[in-house]
Each structure stands twice: as C-alpha cells, then as structure tokens.
Amino acid sequence: MLLEAKAVSKAFGSFFAVRDADLFVDEGEIIGLIGPNGAGKSTFFNCLAGDAVPTTGKIVFAGQDVTHALPEVHARLGIGRTFQVPATFEDMTVLDNVMVGAFLRHPHHNDARDRARQTLELTGLKAHTDMAAHALGTPGRKRLEIARVLATSPRLMLLDESLAGLTPTELQEAIGLVRRIHEMGVTIVIVEHIMEVIMTLARRVMAFNQGHVIASGKPEEVVREEAVIEAYLGRGRHSKRRRPT
Amino acid sequence: MLLLQVIVGGLLLGAIYALFSSGLTLIWGMMNFINFAHGEFVMLGMYVSLLVVVWLGGGPAVFGFASAFALFVLGIFVYFSLIRYVLRGPMLAQILSTFGLALLLRYTAFWIFSANFVSLPQTSLSGTINVGGILMPVPQLVAGIIAILLTVGLHLMLTRTTVGSQLLAVSEDRGAAMLMGIRPDRMQALAWGLSAGAAGIAGALMAIAYPWSPSVGETFGLTAFVVVALGGFGSVPGALIAGLIIGLIQALSAFWFGPIYKDIVVYALFVALLWLRPQGLMGKA
Amino acid sequence: MKNVRALTPTVLLAAGLLVYPLIFSGPFYLDVGVTFLLAAISASAWNIVGGYAGQVSVGHAMFFGLGAYAPLLCYTLFGWAPIAGIPFGIAFSVALAVLIGLPTFRLTGHYFSMATIAVAELIRIYFGTWDLVGAAIGLQGPATARGWWDLTFRSELPYYFIFLAVLAILLRVTFMIERHRFGYYLRAIKAGERAARSLGVPVQQVKIKALALSAAFTSIAGSLYSVKTGFIDPESGFGILVSVQMVIIAALGGAGRLYGPLIGALILIPLQTVTNTWFGGGGTGLTFILYGGIIVLIARYEPGGVSELWEQVVSRRWRRKHAS
Numbered sequence: 001m002l003l004e005a006k007a008v009s010k011a012f013g014s015f016f017a018v019r020d021a022d023l024f025v026d027e028g029e030i031i032g033l034i035g036p037n038g039a040g041k042s043t044f045f046n047c048l049a050g051d052a053v054p055t056t057g058k059i060v061f062a063g064q065d066v067t068h069a070l071p072e073v074h075a076r077l078g079i080g081r082t083f084q085v086p087a088t089f090e091d092m093t094v095l096d097n098v099m100v101g102a103f104l105r106h107p108h109h110n111d112a113r114d115r116a117r118q119t120l121e122l123t124g125l126k127a128h129t130d131m132a133a134h135a136l137g138t139p140g141r142k143r144l145e146i147a148r149v150l151a152t153s154p155r156l157m158l159l160d161e162s163l164a165g166l167t168p169t170e171l172q173e174a175i176g177l178v179r180r181i182h183e184m185g186v187t188i189v190i191v192e193h194i195m196e197v198i199m200t201l202a203r204r205v206m207a208f209n210q211g212h213v214i215a216s217g218k219p220e221e222v223v224r225e226e227a228v229i230e231a232y233l234g235r236g237r238h239s240k241r242r243r244p245t
Numbered sequence: 246m247l248l249l250q251v252i253v254g255g256l257l258l259g260a261i262y263a264l265f266s267s268g269l270t271l272i273w274g275m276m277n278f279i280n281f282a283h284g285e286f287v288m289l290g291m292y293v294s295l296l297v298v299v300w301l302g303g304g305p306a307v308f309g310f311a312s313a314f315a316l317f318v319l320g321i322f323v324y325f326s327l328i329r330y331v332l333r334g335p336m337l338a339q340i341l342s343t344f345g346l347a348l349l350l351r352y353t354a355f356w357i358f359s360a361n362f363v364s365l366p367q368t369s370l371s372g373t374i375n376v377g378g379i380l381m382p383v384p385q386l387v388a389g390i391i392a393i394l395l396t397v398g399l400h401l402m403l404t405r406t407t408v409g410s411q412l413l414a415v416s417e418d419r420g421a422a423m424l425m426g427i428r429p430d431r432m433q434a435l436a437w438g439l440s441a442g443a444a445g446i447a448g449a450l451m452a453i454a455y456p457w458s459p460s461v462g463e464t465f466g467l468t469a470f471v472v473v474a475l476g477g478f479g480s481v482p483g484a485l486i487a488g489l490i491i492g493l494i495q496a497l498s499a500f501w502f503g504p505i506y507k508d509i510v511v512y513a514l515f516v517a518l519l520w521l522r523p524q525g526l527m528g529k530a
Numbered sequence: 531m532k533n534v535r536a537l538t539p540t541v542l543l544a545a546g547l548l549v550y551p552l553i554f555s556g557p558f559y560l561d562v563g564v565t566f567l568l569a570a571i572s573a574s575a576w577n578i579v580g581g582y583a584g585q586v587s588v589g590h591a592m593f594f595g596l597g598a599y600a601p602l603l604c605y606t607l608f609g610w611a612p613i614a615g616i617p618f619g620i621a622f623s624v625a626l627a628v629l630i631g632l633p634t635f636r637l638t639g640h641y642f643s644m645a646t647i648a649v650a651e652l653i654r655i656y657f658g659t660w661d662l663v664g665a666a667i668g669l670q671g672p673a674t675a676r677g678w679w680d681l682t683f684r685s686e687l688p689y690y691f692i693f694l695a696v697l698a699i700l701l702r703v704t705f706m707i708e709r710h711r712f713g714y715y716l717r718a719i720k721a722g723e724r725a726a727r728s729l730g731v732p733v734q735q736v737k738i739k740a741l742a743l744s745a746a747f748t749s750i751a752g753s754l755y756s757v758k759t760g761f762i763d764p765e766s767g768f769g770i771l772v773s774v775q776m777v778i779i780a781a782l783g784g785a786g787r788l789y790g791p792l793i794g795a796l797i798l799i800p801l802q803t804v805t806n807t808w809f810g811g812g813g814t815g816l817t818f819i820l821y822g823g824i825i826v827l828i829a830r831y832e833p834g835g836v837s838e839l840w841e842q843v844v845s846r847r848w849r850r851k852h853a854s
Contacts, residue, residue, distance in 0.1 A: 049728060075730035083728075089721035100718045103711045104730040112711065152729055279640040281588075281647075331829055335720075336639045337785055338833035340586040341777070345825025348774065352818035463770075467651060470644045505659050512652040519645055520633040 001060075002027040002187055003048070003079075003156060008057035009211075010043050017043040019211035021057075025156070025189060030182055032202030032219065033191045036232055039208040041191045042084055045158050048189075049081040050074035062155065075104065080154030082162045084191075086141035088148070090134040094125055097133055097144055101151035116151055123147040123177060139166050143174070150181060157181065159190040163197050175200060195223070207231065250379050251500045252493060257381075257389030258455075259492015264392040265447035265465065266472035267399055267484040268440035274479020275416035275436050276332060278339060282323075282347035284466025286441045289350065290316050290448020291457050292358060298365055305370060305387075305453060313446040320441025324434045347466065354459035364456035388450040393485070399443060400481040412436055416479070464508060471515040477525030487526060543792070544698075551690050560686040566799040567693035568755055572772075573779035573791035574700050575747035579740040580777065581785030582713065584720030585639065589646030590776050592653050593623040593745040595767030597752030599657070602669035602762055611679040612671050616753045623749035624742045631738040646773075654768035668763025671756065681757050689758050696754065700747055704788055716740055720786065748776075771818070778821050781828050784837025793836055 005023040009016060018040040025031055033041050046052035048059060050071035059067045066074055089097050098116040106112040120126050125147055128136065133144060142162050149157060163174045171194070178201055182188055192198050198205060198219055205222045207215040209231035215222045222228055269283045280286075290312040297308035323346065331338040370384045403409035414422040415432040422429055451457065472491050476483030491511060498510040518525070550563055572594060579585050600619030601612035630649060634642040658666045675682040683689060707713040715736045718726040727733055756762040766772070775798075783794025805817050832839050 051724065051728070071724075071727035072730050072732050075728055081728050083725065087722050087725035087728075089718055089725065092717060092721060096714065096717075100714050100726065100731070101729045103714055107711055109709055109711070112714075148729065273640075277638065277640075279644060281643075327826065327830055334829075335833050336584055337580070337586055337781065338829040340588065340640070340643050341781060341825050341833070342829035344588055344777075345822045345827075345829060348818055348822030349826060350822075352815050352822060355815050356819065463651075467648055470648065474641075474644070505655070509652060509655055509659075512648045512655075515648045516630075516645065516652070519637075519641060523633065523637050523641065 001025070002062060003189075004058075004060045005044075005048060006058045006060075008044065008047055008054045008059065010040075010047055010052055011055045016055075016211050018047065018054075021208070021211070021213050023048070023189075023206065023213075025187060027155070027187055028185070029204065030178075030188045030190065030202050032198040032205040033189065033208060034193070034198055034205060034222075034228075035208030035214075038210075039231070040211040041208050042160060043211075044208070045081065045160050045189075045191060048074075049079060049158055075152060075154075078153075078155035079158065080149035080152050080156070081158040082142070082145040082149055082160050084160045086138065086145050088133040088136075088141045088144050091132065093130050093132055094128045094136070094144055094147075095120065095130060098125075098148050098151045101148040104152040119147050119151040122180070123150065124173070139170055142166075143177075146177065146181075150186075154186060156187045156189070159188060159192075161191055161193065163190075163192060163194060171196070199223075246378055248500070250381075251496050253379055253381060254385065255493040255496025256489050257385045257492070258496065259489040260389040260392040260396070261447050261450050261488075262465075262468055262472055262492050263485045263488025264396045264399075264450070265444045266469045266476065266488050267396050267481040268443035268447075269469045270473045270476060270479055270481060270484045271399075271403070271412075271436055271443075272440050273473060275412065276433060278328070278332065279343070279470075280440070281340070281343040281466065282350055282462075283343075283440070283444055283469050284464065285347050285350040285354075285462040286316055286319070286444035287448040287451065287465045288354060288457070288459060288462035289319070290445035291452040291461070292354065292448075293445065294449040294452040295363060295365060305449075308452075309446055309449040312449040313442045316445025316448075317438040317442035319445075320437040320439070321434050323441070324437035328437065329430065329433070347462070351459055351462050354462070358459060360458055360460065362456045362458045365452050370453060382454065384454040388454045392447065392450050395443070395446065396481065396485050396488075399439070400485070403481060408435070467508075467515075468511060471511055471518070473525075474515060474518050474523070475525050480525070483526050539789075543789075547694055551687055555687075557686065560690060562799065562803055564686050564690050564693060564758070565803075566795050567690065567697055568751060568758075569775060569779055569799050570792050570795040571693065571697050571700055571754070572748060572751040572776045573783075573794060574697070574704060575744050575751060576776040577744075577780045577785060577787075577791050578704065578707070578716075578747070579737075579744040581780050581787070581790060582707075582716040582720065583737060583740045584786070585635070585737055585741065586643050586777075587646040587741075587744075587773075588643055588777060589648070589650030589773050590744075590748055591768045591770065591772035592626060592646070592650040593748035594752035594755070594772050594776075595650075595653065595657070595762075595764070596622045596626065597749030598756035598762045598767040599663055599669065599752075600749075601753050602671050602756050602760075603663060605671055606664075606669050611677070611681075612757045613679065613681060613753075616750065619749040619753050620746045623745040627741040627745035628738055631741045635734055635737045635741075650768055650770070650773060654764045657764040657768065664763070666764065668761065668766075669756075671760035673760070682760065686758075689754075693754055696750060701788065701792075703743075703747075708788065712736065712739070717786070774818075774821055774825075778825055778828075780835075781833070782824060782835050784835035785833075787835075787837050790835055790837050797836065 001024055003025040008018060008021045010018040021044055035041050043052060047054045050069055053068055061077055061079060064077060095116055098119055099112050102112040102115040106115050120129055123143055123146060125143060136144060146162055163171060166174055175197060202219050205219045206213050207222055207228045214227045214231060215225045265287050269280060272278055272280055293312040293315045294308040297303050297311045327342055331342045370387050373380050373382050403413060411427045412432050414427055415429045419429050472484055472487045476487030495507045495511055499507040551560055576590050580587055597619035601615035604610045604615030605612045630645055634645045657663050663669060672680045672682055715731045718731055719733055719736060723733055779794035779798050780791045782798060783792060784790030802817055805820060828835060
C-alpha cells in the first residue's frame with residue numbers, strides 16, 4: 001500500500017470540510033476523485049500533500065507517517081501535486097520553473113537542467129523552454145505545473161483539476177500525457193469534473209460530497225450510484241445542482 | 246500609592262494605543278496588509294489638532310473631529326492612489342509602499358514643523374482630580390476614557406451594523422462578498438478611511454494630554470505593531486486589551502527601570518511574542 | 531561568441547571602477563567613490579535576502595551596526611587592530627539573523643519586516659544606554675596608525691581598492707548563487723512559497739541561510755565603514771537611514787538582480803551628494819523626503835526598479851522593430 005489515509009477529517013472552526021475520509025492507494029494505480037464543488041476534494045488533497053494538517057486521522061505514505069509533516073517533506077518522500085489554480089513561478093522561464101522541481105533529485109545545476117529539458121520534451125513544452133511562465137495561457141500553465149512536478153520524480157502524483165478548461169484536442173493530448181506518466185510508473189490520484197477523463201483514465205473512483213466519501217469502486221458503478229447522482233443533481237425536481245459533464 | 250498612579254497613567258495611555266492600534270488591526274485582518282505609516286497617521290492627527298487650535302481656536306470637540314475627518318480623507322486617498330495597486334503586487338511593493346509613505350510623511354512633518362516638541366495650549370480640560378488618593382491629570386483621564394469608548398464603538402460598529410458586516414464579509418471572502426453585491430474596493434477604501442480616522446482622533450486625544458514632535462510617529466508605529474501582534478491578527482477587542490497591557494507595561498518599565506527603558510521593554514516584548522505566541526491573545530497568525 | 535557578449539558589461543564595469551580613482555583623483559571624488567562602493571556592498575548584501583528571496587528587511591542596519599561596532603570595540607577593549615574584530619561582527623550578525631529568522635519565517639512576510647524594524651530600533655536604543663560600547667557617544671578607532679594593520683590611511687585611495695575588492699567578491703558570490711540550486715530556491719520562494727514547498731524546497735532553511743549570508747556581508751560592510759571613518763555611534767550604525775539606504779538602492783536599481791544594487795547606487799549616491807550640498811544643513815531631512823517619495827513611486831509603478839523599466843523599454847522597441 002503506497003498511500004493510506006485513514007479517517008481523515010479537516011475542520012475550519014466548526015465547519016468540517018472533510019469528514020472521516022479514507023483512501024487506500026496501491027502503487028501503480030490511477031484513482032479518480034469526483035464530487036461537486038465544495039465537496040472537500042481539494043481540502044483532502046491538501047491534507048495528502050501536507051498543505052493542510054488533518055484535524056483527525058492518519059496519513060501514511062510508503063510506510064512513513066506524514067500526517068503532520070511539512071509539504072516539502074511530502075515532496076521529498078515522493079508525493080507531488082498540482083494546484084487547482086496554477087501556481088507557476090510567473091516571472092521565471094519555463095525551463096527555470098521545471099529546474100526548481102528537478103533540483104530535488106539532482107542537486108547540481110547541469111544535471112538539473114538536463115532533467116528539466118528531458119521533462120519538457122516529455123510534456124511537449126520544449127518549444128516554450130525560454131518563455132516566461134506568465135506568457136503562457138492557462139492550459140500552458142497547467143501543463144507546466146505537471147512538468148514541474150514530474151521533474152521531481154514523484155512516486156505519487158496528485159493532479160488537482162489539471163485538465164480543466166482545455167479544448168477537445170488539448171484534452172486528448174493531456175489524457176495521453178497522464179497515461180504516459182502513469183506508464184512510467186507514477187501512481188496517480190486525479191480530481192476532475194470532466195467525466196471523460198475519469199472514465200477513460202481511472203481504474204477506481206471515489207465520490208465526495210460535503211466532506212464524506214459517499215461511494216467508491218469502479219467508475220461505471222460509482223457514477224450510477226444514487227447517492228452520487230443525488231450529490232450532483234440534488235433530491236427531487238426543485239434542486240438545481242450541476243450535472244457531471 | 247505612587248505605583249497605583251503609575252498603573253492608572255499607563256492604562257490611560259494604553260487606551261489611546263488601543264484606539265489607534267485597532268485601526269491597524271482592522272486593515273491587517275481585512276487585507277492581510279501592514280500599514281507601516283500608521284504611526285505617522287497618528288502624528289498627523291496631532292498636528293492637525295494643533296493647527297486647528299492655533300488657526301481657528303477650536304476646543305477639543307472641534308479639533309478632535311477635524312483630526313478624525315482629515316485623516317479619514319487621507320486614508321481613503323492613500324488607498325485609491327497607492328494601496329489598491331500594490332495589493333495585487335509583489336511583497337516588496339506592498340512593504341515599500343507604506344514604508345516609503347511613512348518616511349515621506351515623517352520628514353515632511355520635520356521640515357514643516359521642525360524637530361521641536363510642541364503641545365497644545367491650555368484647553369478647557371486642565372487640572373488634576375483626586376480619585377481615592379490617586380492624582381489624575383484631567384486631560385489624560387478624559388483622553389483615556391474617550392479612547393476606550395471609541396474603541397468599543399468601533400468594535401460595535403464592525404459587529405452590529407450593516408456596514409460593519411459588509412466590511413467583515415469582504416475580509417472573510419472577497420469573492421462571496423462580491424456575489425452578494427458588496428463592492429470590495431469601496432469597502433477596503435472605507436476600512437482605510439476608518440483606520441486612518443481612528444489614528445487621527447487618537448492623535449487628537451494624545452495631543453490633549455502629551456507633548457510631541459514628528460518623531461513620535463515612528464514610536465507609535467512600532468507600538469501599534471506590538472499591540473496588534475499581542476492582540477491578534479484582525480481582532481479589535483484583542484487590540485483593546487493588548488493596548489491596555491502595553492500601556493501598563495510601558496509605564497511600569499519606566500517607573501522601575503528608567504524612562505529610557507520604556508521602549509526597549511516593549512520592543513523586546515514584541516520579539517518574545519514572535520518567538521512564543523505569534524498568534525497573540527485572540528487571533529490567528 | 532555568446533560568452534564574450536555576456537561578459538562585456540562586467541568587463542566594462544570592472545574597468546570603469548578600476549580606472550575611476552586614477553582619473554578622478556581629487557579627495558572629493560574619491561570620497562564619493564568610496565561612498566558609492568560602500569553603498570553598493572550594503573545594498574548587494576541586502577539584495578540576497580530582500581531581492582532574491584523576497585523577504586523584505588527594513589532593519590538591516592542591525593547587522594551593519596554590529597559589524598561596525600565590533601572592530602572598534604575590540605580596539606577599545608583589548609587594543610587589537612580593528613580588522614581583528616571583523617569576524618566577531620560577522621558571528622554576532624549571523625547569530626542575530628538566525629534568532630530573528632527562526633520564529634518569523636514561519637509566519638507571513640509582514641511579521642519578518644515588522645520584526646526587523648523592531649529589533650534594529652531595540653538595539654539602537656539599547657546601545658545608546660550601554661556604557662561598554664560608549665553609550666550615546668559611541669566608539670573611536672586608533673587616531674594614528676600603530677602599523678599597517680590599523681588601516682588608518684590619510685588618503686581614501688587604499689580604502690577605495692579594498693572596498694572594490696570586497697564588492698567584487700560579494701558580486702561573485704551572488705553570481706554563483708544565481709546558478710546554484712540555492713539561487714533557484716530563493717527565487718522560487720519569492721515567486722510562490724506554497725508551490726516551492728510542493729516541489730520539496732526546504733523553505734524555512736533556505737530563508738534562514740539567505741538571511742544569515744546577507745547578514746554576514748552587511749556586517750562586513752559595517753566593519754569597513756567604521757574602520758575607514760574611525761568612529762561609530764548608535765545612529766550611524768543602527769539608524770534608520772542605514773536601513774533605508776540599503777533598501778532604496780537595491781529596489782531602485784532592481785531588487786533580485788545581480789547588478790541592480792550597483793545601478794541603484796550609481797544613481798542615488800551622486801544624487802544624494804548633490805541634494806546634501808544643495809540643501810545645506812536641512813539636507814538630511816530633505817534627502818529623506820526624496821527617498822520616501824522615490825520608494826513610494828517604485829512600489830506603485832515599477833517594483834522591479836530601473837532594470838525592469840529598461841528591459842520593458844528595450845523589449846518594446848524590439849517588438850516594434852520586428853512587428854512588421
């Protein structure tokens with residue numbers, strides 16, 4: 001078991017963003033996390049990545065208890081993550097952005113640069129190597145974030161809506177990229193609203209609503225579960241909730 | 246007896262600290278922004294009072310209002326001309342903006358008013374009253390009490406009125422506030438006006454009771470930092486309690502160790518606070 | 531030929547600085563030159579933590595002052611050559627840096643900035659009361675040289691070259707940092723601390739190291755100052771002007787860039803010399819007003835300083851040229 005999150009809760013004051021969530025990930029899996037906005041997915045991600053300290057519960061990665069560890073420790077152990085709103089280093093070049101990631105496993109400048117260049121090639125960003133990050137559009141930034149994290153040679157990658165807002169062609173490319181990364185041996189947990197991504201990539205899916213895990217299993221089964229449909233559409237004809245797209 | 250007098254004196258001064266520090270903490274809590282020129286706002290309030298007395302011959306009510314109003318306007322002006330832009334920018338710009346403003350205000354005041362200490366000519370508030378053996382100068386007593394009332398008033402305004410809840414809404418969640426029809430820009434400008442106004446009127450109160458020069462801005466600014474750090478990020482009640490505590494500590498330090506040490510102890514307390522309890526008494530860091 | 535082009539500015543700069551005192555050899559010009567170098571050293575030292583890492587210290591005078599007092603204290607107490615005191619200044623400054631960095635770097639940036647002002651003021655006031663360091667009067671160095679090691683020269687020329695050497699070393703160190711992982715991590719922290727953490731950057735450690743390194747070099751600048759002038763007091767060591775000058779020079783020229791502080795000093799030191807003589811006695815006050823105004827303008831319009839402004843102008847011309 002690569003990652004074990006047991007009974008994780010995260011409260012802000014008296015409000016529980018995540019309540020008693022479990023997640024077990026084996027090495028080599030691709031897991032999807034779905035649920036309406038505000039269901040607690042990103043907060044849960046933050047707990048897994050070390051950005052937030054769980055109020056209760058335990059998170060163990062590769063045998064190490066990381067519940068209270070700093071985000072940089074999570075990263076060093078092999079957990080990488082992207083951000084829902086891309087947090088690229090705007091004033092630095094694409095190459096420099098990725099080099100910051102590469103330096104984690106390659107302390108020397110030239111090695112880091114080579115690793116960064118290699119990662120840029122893999123993620124299709126080679127043409128933008130010397131461009132400033134702020135000159136990229138949002139899809140470019142999302143891809144840069146993926147490249148940057150990939151350069152840290154993670155064992156587990158947490159992708160937070162990294163495929164949102166793409167054109168159909170870009171989406172196919174991105175799905176292909178995630179698949180390639182997975183084939184390289186990286187375990188992936190992906191939060192997405194786009195059902196196509198979840199259905200094609202994820203082998204297992206967890207559905208969140210109001211901080212709880214309400215369903216878990218194969219993608220085709222989970223999306224048909226009543227609780228999940230209710231979460232998205234609401235009960236009865238009077239609720240106006242989002243459909244899963 | 247003397248000790249009791251020192252304590253009361255410290256608390257009264259601390260009340261004024263509380264008043265202007267609540268302005269600083271309001272901004273900090275709302276925009277995660279520290280106004281390094283806040284002490285200078287207090288200092289300007291003091292000089293506005295002086296000018297009103299000298300030119301118009303007004304009494305405490307007149308110059309109190311004048312200081313509050315003048316600084317209120319200045320606060321809004323500073324927000325629209327400077328703060329609004331740097332809020333979206335890098336940390337360097339944010340810190341330099343009010344730091345530079347502080348220098349500008351402080352040394353312009355030095356240039357206009359010179360470095361001499363001044364005080365207000367005798368106002369209707371003068372003399373000393375004897376309360377149970379403690380001699381309290383009337384100006385200090387009045388200033389301190391009004392300061393406490395105003396600070397409590399500010400807190401009530403923030404928590405009980407519509408405008409107050411709009412201000413708090415913006416500080417909690419800008420996006421949500423916008424969706425509810427509140428204009429964050431206007432609210433933030435208002436907050437700056439209130440913050441500066443609080444500093445202005447605190448200056449007027451200060452001027453009633455104590456002499457000053459342009460140099461006090463720097464000291465008040467640092468005092469405000471300590472009060473706000475002790476009281477907690479964004480907490481006006483915290484600022485009230487912390488202000489009183491700091492005033493008390495300052496008075497006792499001067500009494501026991503000597504006047505030079507009153508600032509040293511306060512700044513040292515600040516450093517200790519950062520080490521031991523950065524979230525202060527009532528806030529989150 | 532790329533390397534030659536890249537090196538040209540450095541070579542020209544070095545040549546200019548080396549040749550300056552030989553062309554402008556009068557005592558006035560030498561004094562300006564020495565002041566310029568000292569300002570460039572201090573600002574470049576500040577730049578490491580304030581410019582590259584984005585941790586804005588507005589109380590860096592505390593390190594400058596410690597570095598300035600150490601040599602003269604060693605001379606006054608033990609009769610040593612002042613330069614022997616330099617390592618002590620560095621040691622105290624680094625210790626202070628760690629002491630300040632440990633609690634404040636865990637919190638938001640504002641705490642650090644506030645702490646730097648508070649500590650600088652605290653030390654300034656305290657030194658003004660402490661008899662060991664001369665209280666308000668301060669300390670003096672050897673009036674006449676007991677040997678070459680006292681470094682009391684009649685002409686400013688030797689000081690010029692010593693300061694130039696120190697500046698060269700500091701710039702070289704900064705340049706090496708830029709290429710090293712440490713430099714990338716500094717910039718990452720400035721650009722986005724949360725993202726930096728997610729990539730394994732040990733943010734707390736890196737910030738403290740940056741502050742310590744910056745403090746060490748600032749301390750050296752302070753030592754150079756007090757050895758040269760042979761005098762130090764709380765105001766000239768820990769005063770707010772010292773802190774402000776470092777910040778404004780680095781920010782004006784371009785914070786976070788190798789030559790930013792140098793450019794800032796090149797603009798500001800001659801300017802300051804002019805305003806100080808123009809306004810006579812009231813000079814310092816008006817200089818401060820000017821500084822305050824400049825800082826506000828930088829913050830409002832161009833936080834990247836003159837370097838950024840220049841780059842934008844150049845790139846606009848390039849774009850216009852290549853548009854059609």
